[in-house]
Amino acid sequence: MSLAVLYSRALSGMDAALVTVEVHLANGLPSFTIVGLPETEVKESKDRVRAALLTCQFEFPSRRITVNLAPADLPKESGRFDLPIALGILAASGQIPSNHLAEYEFAGELALTGELRPIRGALAMTYHAASNGRAFILPEINAVEAALVEDAAVYPAQSLLQVAAHLSGRAALTRQVASAQPVMPDYPDMCEVKGQGQAKRALEIAAAGGHSVLMCGPPGTGKSMLAARFPGILPQMTEAEALESAAMQSLGGMFDVSRWKTRPYRSPHHTASAVAMVGGGSNPRPGEISIAMHGVLFLDELPEFERHVLEVLREPLESGRITISRAARRADFRAQFQLLAAMNPCPCGYFGHYNGKCRCTPDQIARYRGKISGPLLDRIDIQIEVPAVPQETLLKQADGESNSDIQARVNVARQRALTRQNKPNAQLTVSEIDVLCAPDAQGAALLQQAISHLNLSARAYHRVLKVARTIADLAGNENILASHIAEAVQYRRMGRQG
Template structure:
């Protein structure tokens, strides 16, 4: 037979559309033609496949070889098509007596020796293959992440020869079952943080309701230390959340089995571009906000980030998604990240510090703070000051409340939210806020005063109500009281 048809997968954002790999051998001058909107790394498969076949002791046909990757209008990238192309050549030339090729999908980059190298996006591709009722053959290094898909038939292989032996019925590949455990993650502990009880309480509220937070204070007051401990008090990931997070990390080739069901901290440097933060490129890939899906995005030295890059955060902070549009394609990525940001109060960092070192002029301080736009700041729920520690607190041994005790309260409040509305308070819509976040009479009176005196926007009003709902959940209260409103209001008193 001079024609072979196999199946593989492309990547388009979070989607993995089916690609039919058609290999045809014809008489004529020897040539190798790849068609089907293949990008440079796919076209380079011609040399990798030729060398891999020869080093595996197969004959490379001296015929006119045409490989079509269908559909023709879908861009194809990366080396994942090496394996199906090589198998197609072997099947079309009669060197591989394979049966039931239609029952499998294939992906894998070939080394010149015929070994299989890992690929990106194995989790997303396996999920789609499983839904279509086909088994998936891929490199062994991708087996653990691919087999996380429930009921998926994953057959990992080390080399092209192993795949050929399996398809020929000579030596079957074993179906892979991952060995994953949850709850083994070790995080830095809050008990190591000296003082800063107000900041710890704010982080507890943020963790319980999924709220974003901005911490402002002089250098060395513990802002980064506090932020690094937030993942340790967040509620445990559900199976669905863990699968979503792992699928996104797999798109960049960054998934690690030890991070399964673990809340991670993404902390990009302040020189990161807008594309690095939200994603992009000719073939759109997820950025930091998507890689922090269901986890924490920490932006240290917030005013030092490029303003255009920061402004790109405004929409995903509201919607929990990011859509990247290019002339030829569009990609949609989830981005339900929890933003934690830190900044200094002035360019030198010592405004309001007890040592009185600050020499910044009011104009310099104003310009520094204005690097963060009002619309972005309005979208950050909690905005708190982290002051320098007094000498007696700094010299004492750290004996704060451990993360386990804080997490127990957070978990209890989180369960209340799921039972009531099926999501965190930070994700409540305006209609849901009106139904679930109405305070008592005294609380409403206090809130009206705060709106008038602090000149709060409608968005700030809604965010205070959502924070108050979280504070009430932490207290185990059904009704939002004036004390809950008062605490929520103090988290919005940020001096620009």
């Protein structure tokens, strides 16, 4: 047989499109051609495949070899196609049987020795392969993460020789068994933070409703400590959330099986670029907002980020996804994350501190706070002051509530929201807000005063109602009362100060 057909996967955003690898041997001067829009890494596979086949004592055909990666208009990148190309040459030249090739999908980069090296995006590829009913053969180091996909048939291999032996029926590969056991993630505990009762209350509301938070306060008041402990009070990840989060991290090449069902916590430095934040590149890869899928994105020293970097967050905060468009391709990534941000109240950081060290002028403070645009600030649901902790509180033993105590209340409130509308309150649409977040008469009157006094925009008005809905859920109330509106309004006042 001079033609072999195999199957693999190409990564395009969150999708792992099926790629048909066709290998044809013809008479003529010896040559090796790869077509189907291959990028440099794929073109270089010719040398890796030739060396691997010869090292493994296979015959490399002295014929005209043509490899077609279909569909032709889908860009192909990375060395993941080395394994199917090598197997295709062996099958087309009759060195291995081809009757079982259609039962599998293959991916793996070949070393010159024939060993299989790890690939990126194994979890995403296996997920799509399982939906087609095919088993997946891939490098051993990727097998554990790939086996997290329920009902996926994953066969790990260490080398090209092992795969050839499996397809020839001489030595079958062993199917990988899912080894990720449900363990309790180890998060820092909220009880270690002294004082800051109002900030803890705001974070509890944010965790229950999926709301974004901006904390403003002097250095050393516990903003970073609170943010680091926030994932520990979020509801435990569901199987679907864990799989989506792991698949996104796998696309970025940073998934760690030991952190299965642990909510990601990303804290990029303020020198991060816009591409690093939202994703991009000639071959688009996910950015920080996507890698933080179903987790937390913490931006410390918020005004120190470049203005255009912060502005790219506006659309993902609203839609929960990001589209990366390039001349040759387009990639869609989901970006359902919770934004936590922290900033100082002034350039020196000590405005409002009890030590009275601040010497910043009102103009300097206004310019500093003005680095965060109004449209971005409008999209942050909860904006709170985190004041300096009194000395007597610092000297006391920490005696706050633990993560488990707060998380228990958060779980009850989140379940109320899921039962009512099948999603967190932060994701309610405008039409759903009108139906599910209508306050009582006193609450409506109070909200009208707040709109007038604080000059709230329509977006801010809707976000106040969503936060009030979460506060009511935490209190166990079906109706939104004036007290819930009053507390929600207090979380919008920081952006209107000095």
